[in-house]
């Protein structure tokens with residue numbers, strides 16, 4: 001295949017891939033200085049009107065739906081040889097198929113992806129569209145300053161809900177396609193996509209594409225650590241009888257979110273986590289018990305303001321906080337992946353007057369989040385945080401003490417104050433990411449907390 005030089009004003013960089021009907025190129029928009037993906041209808045289909053119509057239909061749906069969870073279409077035009085092309089968001093991190101090719105995903109990552117895919121499909125359903133071909137290779141991944149974002153793509157088979165009865169052609173991909181999709185002339189509704197969401201979920205958590213229906217091997221038989229609620233959800237999506245499935249993608253997504261929030265999946269969550277909604281609530285009884293077990297004791301260093309040292313569940317991190325802040329503790333670690341960093345579950349903790357309101361922008365609690373990163377050399381604060389927690393000006397500074405070197409950024413009127421810091425101990429190796437929120441701005445307390453944080457070598 002010869003590489004064209006340009007498509008209109010877009011300069012072609014390289015070939016990204018070819019599907020059954022189209023070829024996709026990486027190109028550069030020199031005017032806006034941004035990479036784009038250009039999808040061009042294949043020559044052999046260029047004169048087939050129904051295929052052309054489908055191509056244009058895909059571009060229109062994506063343009064009109066215009067969502068951060070879907071590939072966005074920025075432009076549509078026609079080449080001199082009359083082949084249409086659409087200019088889309090470039091997904092620079094491949095697809096979910098690449099991830100799952102390496103095996104089943106960690107549960108927290110699988111649930112995060114399923115929430116995002118569910119959100120993308122929900123947008124389509126609200127737009128009156130059935131995707132009809134949801135599968136891992138049609139879920140693309142794009143890096144963002146705060147992590148990796150899912151983009152549901154390839155609406156080549158998509159159909160308007162109100163035209164979806166009496167289809168003549170069967171369409172979809174075996175393994176992901178609902179039983180009703182393989183019936184010629186069968187009528188469809190959004191529950192066909194719910195089947196596919198269940199099939200994708202099955203593959204993400206087991207590493208195996210589900211067999212053709214009826215499904216006899218439950219995900220928990222292949223991976224016993226899967227929460228029963230997730231096993232149930234996947235099996236209900238894959239029911240032969242669509243009446244037994246969740247009614248739409250929104251219901252599926254809600255149920256995935258509820259599983260993510262279950263107490264046994266709790267991990268501490270930094271403010272900067274981009275999934276604002278998916279927030280685990282701490283079990284207060286467990287918190288009280290953990291506080292006792294952790295041996296919380298007032299610090300002797302601050303007689304005028306009593307400080308307490310609180311460790312995370314592994315004992316690798318501990319923070320000294322004003323006693324009054326340590327009403328609730330979530331000590332069970334965090335997933336740096338949520339902030340776009342590498343590595344699975346890591347030591348981390350959240351200590352606050354009310355952990356459930358950690359990301360409340362109007363009436364924040366006082367507290368501290370601390371999370372460990374196995375440090376890629378040269379990593380710094382701006383690679384972790386994205387944007388600003390509020391519109392007030394911020395001040396950055398370097399910190400260099402006996403225990404830490406690093407960067408600190410503070411917003412003094414957020415409301416209250418907000419501090420983010422990335423600190424390294426003298427022997428390096430790890431990076432401690434900290435967030436400190438204070439209802440009233442008292443800089444000396446922030447200073448004490450930064451000074452008092454500790455990382456012990458894991459035994």
Ligand SMILES: Nc1ncnc2c1ncn2[C@@H]1O[C@H](COP(=O)(O)OP(=O)(O)OP(=O)(O)O)[C@@H](O)[C@H]1O
Nearest residue numbers: 016017018019020022024037071088089090091154
């Ligand atoms: N926006 C995009 N950014 C980056 N890569 C993309 C983008 N859209 C498609 N691709 C890649 O281009 C290739 C071709 O995509 P296309 O949607 O034409 O077909 P497909 O989904 O691979 O196959 P089929 O259409 O036959 O199901 C795929 O490898 C896909 O990952």
